[in-house]
Amino acid sequence: MPGLGRREAFVIGSGPNGLTAAITLARAGLAVTVLEAQPTVGGGIRSAQLTLPGFTHDICSAVHPMAISSPVFATMPLREHGLEWIQPPIAVAHPLDGGDAATLENLGEDAAAFRREITYLGVHWNELLQDILAPPHVPKHPMVLARFGLLSVWPASRAARTLFRGEQARAFFAGMAAHSILPLEMPGSAAFGWVLAIAARAVGWPIPRGGSQQIASALASYFELLGGVMQTNHEIKSLREFPPNALVLCDVTPRQLLKIAGDRLPASYCEKLQRYRYGPGVFKMDWALNSPIPWRNADCKRAATIHLGGSLDEIALSESAAWTGSSSRRPFVLLAQPSLFDVSRAPTGKHTAWAYCHVPNGSSEDMTRAIEAQVERFAPGFSSAIIARHVSPPAALEAHNANLVGGDISGGAANLGQFFLRPTRSLYRTPIPALFLCSSSTPPGAGVHGMCGLHAANAALSSITSFP
Numbered sequence: 001m002p003g004l005g006r007r008e009a010f011v012i013g014s015g016p017n018g019l020t021a022a023i024t025l026a027r028a029g030l031a032v033t034v035l036e037a038q039p040t041v042g043g044g045i046r047s048a049q050l051t052l053p054g055f056t057h058d059i060c061s062a063v064h065p066m067a068i069s070s071p072v073f074a075t076m077p078l079r080e081h082g083l084e085w086i087q088p089p090i091a092v093a094h095p096l097d098g099g100d101a102a103t104l105e106n107l108g109e110d111a112a113a114f115r116r117e118i119t120y121l122g123v124h125w126n127e128l129l130q131d132i133l134a135p136p137h138v139p140k141h142p143m144v145l146a147r148f149g150l151l152s153v154w155p156a157s158r159a160a161r162t163l164f165r166g167e168q169a170r171a172f173f174a175g176m177a178a179h180s181i182l183p184l185e186m187p188g189s190a191a192f193g194w195v196l197a198i199a200a201r202a203v204g205w206p207i208p209r210g211g212s213q214q215i216a217s218a219l220a221s222y223f224e225l226l227g228g229v230m231q232t233n234h235e236i237k238s239l240r241e242f243p244p245n246a247l248v249l250c251d252v253t254p255r256q257l258l259k260i261a262g263d264r265l266p267a268s269y270c271e272k273l274q275r276y277r278y279g280p281g282v283f284k285m286d287w288a289l290n291s292p293i294p295w296r297n298a299d300c301k302r303a304a305t306i307h308l309g310g311s312l313d314e315i316a317l318s319e320s321a322a323w324t325g326s327s328s329r330r331p332f333v334l335l336a337q338p339s340l341f342d343v344s345r346a347p348t349g350k351h352t353a354w355a356y357c358h359v360p361n362g363s364s365e366d367m368t369r370a371i372e373a374q375v376e377r378f379a380p381g382f383s384s385a386i387i388a389r390h391v392s393p394p395a396a397l398e399a400h401n402a403n404l405v406g407g408d409i410s411g412g413a414a415n416l417g418q419f420f421l422r423p424t425r426s427l428y429r430t431p432i433p434a435l436f437l438c439s440s441s442t443p444p445g446a447g448v449h450g451m452c453g454l455h456a457a458n459a460a461l462s463s464i465t466s467f468p
Helices: 016-027 065-069 108-123 125-132 142-152 156-163 167-180 189-202 213-225 254-261 267-275 312-324 368-378 394-400 451-466
Strands: 008-012 031-035 090-095 101-103 229-231 247-250 281-289 303-308 333-336 351-359 386-392 435-437
Touching (some): 008 016, 016 031, 016 451, 031 213, 065 189, 090 167, 108 125, 108 142, 108 189, 125 142, 125 189, 156 312, 167 189, 167 303, 254 267, 303 368, 312 351, 333 368, 435 451
Parallel strands (some): 008 031, 008 247, 031 229, 247 435
Antiparallel strands (some): 303 333, 333 351
16 A cells, blocks of 8 residues: 555464454554564464363464355465365265264255255355445445345244255254354344355365464565564563554453553443443363264364354253353353364374363353263263363363453454444544554454455555544
């Protein structure tokens, strides 16, 4: 962008949005420094040996349909910087009591109805993304967005019961929609189910070879190639640490922004940030295994992602409990088993697995037994395969990454009141002209896609001539 010279800019936080914002600013000619409080970059896309030497586990996100779909990542040479995708034969499997399993290819009597809903949108996936991964705007593809809107405004439970006759498809859709971390009776919860189902049809649910850290490493490597500077172990506690005229973008949630800049922000804006609502947390587990998980159904051995929750009714009860302050005895569990398809994740003959369930924000309840019971329910003998386990309750997740407030991995609840206008009506902008938010607490919200960072950086660049 002409006329910017080498103006100095800083990005607080090195998650996918922070790194994308930094890359966007560096491409525009600014001198950009990323400041990360932790020893490694990545935010929610880090990997580490959490259990035993030689076993690589993803600390937060593990499977990435939105990353491989990301319009902004597509503009970056990330493969040249070490990022390689692996596509499992089946995107996601949902085992059922009795030994059957639902997959996108196996939905029983409702297969035709399900395909009818997602085929058109799958063909127009890239056009759909241009609208749903953007802040509020005049649609670029109104017909495609209208088709999606007719499906997405429903509560997920109602959509499943209305559109599908069989329990197989209803359970499968419920598992997709439960990624929203919303009660399935809440309007709009169906949107998440459709997005993920369409993604499975259009691009699959891939995993990065070597772990999710490879996404962060590729982004960081490209950023440094552009001349950017990366500083780890550097926690920012106040805006006063920056030069007076610096442009600052924050890959943080409203709570951290208040800590960093609350003394500089107007009281009215601080009150809005204080009212921002965080959603349920997650209780996460990682296992080192001496063999693959012994799934009863063979399709579960061909998918990197498994949804464990039985029926629509069971999943709905679990998700409602987490939202209203209690934990389910049979929680809906999201499980990933990357070592089945990526031998770099574990020593020869060994395996890793990753799982979490939704719990009330900040819950201290130990969900270890409940999660492992759900796995054992569909994979008898699972417990005998465990060599070591690592448990991450909400408090541990937040201690590792301050953005995971109370274990909330979405940067704030995605209910209708916070879905489009988050965290406030000013979105990325703050009352301080040179201060912007670029985290998943801004549109389009959660997911490893970098689009929050792109839109925030573009907002900053468009405003850069309006302040000294």
